[in-house]
Amino acid sequence: DTEVTQTPKHLVMGMTNKKSLKCEQHMGHRAMYWYKQKAKKPPELMFVYSYEKLSINESVPSRFSPECPNSSLLNLHLHALQPEDSALYLCASSQDFDRGIYNEQFFGPGTRLTVL
């Protein structure tokens, strides 16, 4: 199984809502990532988990809260988001994570988030 799955595919939420994005992989990868992608822009890294521990937080606002319950699952908890947070949120995984030596990443299809 070389697939990264993400749910939901689409999410519309108000600024006072709390929601969660879910990502799953069964490739035995030890590193998982959250990216944010605005329209017509490249993906931007948000978080890196390595061996279920948060390794990198790219100065992401606290209204985004990642969680890695186990080696196959990655969640992104959303609370009090702003309309400018509307974007495609992509999850990815890789065999492992070494600072400065990024290897092949496998991406999920993304969750299209709209904040009203």
Add this chain to the structure above:
Amino acid sequence: SQQGEEDPQALSIQEGENATMNCSYKTSINNLQWYRQNSGRGLVHLILIRSNEREKHSGRLRVTLDTSKKSSSLLITASRAADTASYFCATANQAGTALIFGKGTTLSVSS
């Protein structure tokens, strides 16, 4: 700041033609990767070229790397309509903390 910059931003060709995209980056690298993204979907890894490699092939793809010029090129030969997508190069940032994607080249292949 972005590490990679693709050129051109957009490219339109006919099926059967070759497509060449270029990427320039700013700092020293361990490797450089190319990804494809179909509209509004996840990215697909195409090829990884290490800093000590000069050329790499994968099917209809050919990637070159010139570390002295800090540049890479992706050549897609005999293009097909299904190659229509955005193509991004990606390298690690200077601190080694993030994979930074370039702005991308949008390729349109018409039949």
